[in-house]
Amino acid sequence: GQQVMQIPQYQHVQEGEDFTTYCNSSTTLSNIQWYKQRPGGHPVFLIQLVKSGEVKKQKRLTFQFGEAKKNSSLHITATQTTDVGTYFCAGPGAGAGSYQLTFGKGTKLSVIP
Amino acid sequence: DVKVTQSSRYLVKRTGEKVFLECVQDMDHENMFWYRQDPGLGLRLIYFSYDVKMKEKGDIPEGYSVSREKKERFSLILESASTNQTSMYLCASILTSGYNEQFFGPGTRLTVL
Numbered sequence A: 001g002q003q004v005m006q007i008p009q010y011q012h013v014q015e016g017e018d019f020t021t022y023c024n025s026s027t028t029l030s031n032i033q034w035y036k037q038r039p040g041g042h043p044v045f046l047i048q049l050v051k052s053g054e055v056k057k058q059k060r061l062t063f064q065f066g067e068a069k070k071n072s073s074l075h076i077t078a079t080q081t082t083d084v085g086t087y088f089c090a091g092p093g094a095g096a097g098s099y100q101l102t103f104g105k106g107t108k109l110s111v112i113p
Numbered sequence B: 001d002v003k004v005t006q007s008s009r010y011l012v013k014r015t016g017e018k019v020f021l022e023c024v025q026d027m028d029h030e031n032m033f034w035y036r037q038d039p040g041l042g043l044r045l046i047y048f049s050y051d052v053k054m055k056e057k058g059d060i061p062e063g064y065s066v067s068r069e070k071k072e073r074f075s076l077i078l079e080s081a082s083t084n085q086t087s088m089y090l091c092a093s094i095l096t097s098g099y100n101e102q103f104f105g106p107g108t109r110l111t112v113l
Helices: none
Strands: A004-007 A008-012 A020-024 A032-037 A044-049 A056-057 A062-064 A073-076 A085-092 A101-103 A108-112 B004-006 B011-014 B019-025 B030-040 B042-051 B054-057 B064-070 B074-080 B089-093 B102-104 B106-113
Touching: A004 A085, A004 B054, A008 A020, A020 A085, A020 A108, A032 A073, A044 A056, A044 A062, A044 B102, A073 A085, A101 B042, B004 B089, B011 B019, B019 B030, B019 B089, B019 B106, B030 B064, B042 B064, B042 B074, B054 B064, B074 B089
Parallel strands: A008 A108, B011 B106
Antiparallel strands: A004 A020, A020 A073, A032 A044, A032 A085, A056 A062, A062 A073, A085 A101, A085 A108, B004 B019, B019 B074, B030 B042, B030 B089, B042 B054, B064 B074, B089 B102, B089 B106
C-alpha cells in the first residue's frame, strides 16, 4: 500500500533558527496536505499543494511540492515558540473518491527560547 | 465554523468492557473518519464512512466496529476493550469541495486498565 515517510521524527531548534521537515511518498500523489498539531491539541489543516513544483508561502512557512509529485517539504524561517507542535504531511489514499488520507508519522518541533 | 465534537476528552475503561466513542459534526459532511494516534506511529485510520449506514475499513480495523445511523454522527465501538487499545482517538470529517481538508475533533484519550 501507499506509504508516506516523514523526516526527521524530532527536531529541536533555538528560537530564531530555521526548521525544515521532509515528506516522501512511495507513489505519485495528486496532491499533498500539511497539518499542524499543537501540544494537547488536534491536527489543523495548513495547506494543500496540487501542482508539480508548486511553492506556497504562509508568512514564515514555505511549502514545496516536488517536480515528480512524490515529495514535499515545509520550511519555517526564524522559528518562534508559537511554532511548537507536530507537523504532518498527508497524501490521498488509494481508494478513488474515498477522500482517505495517508498521514506521515509527523515531525515534532521543539523551540528553545 | 465547522465543528467536530467528541463525546469525551478522557475515558477510563476496564478490559473486556464495551466502549462507545461518539463523534458529531455540524456541517453536513458526508465523509467521516476515525483515527488512533500513538507516539511514534502517527495517525492511523481505523474506519471511515462516506454516507449514512456506509462504512469502509481503514488500515487497522481489527477490534473495532463503527456505526453511522445519522449523517452528523459517527460512532466507534470497541466490542471488548483491551489494554493495547489505550490510545488517543481522533474523529474527522471532510469538506468534499475546495481543499478536501479534514476537520478534526478534539480527541478522546482512552485508557483501558
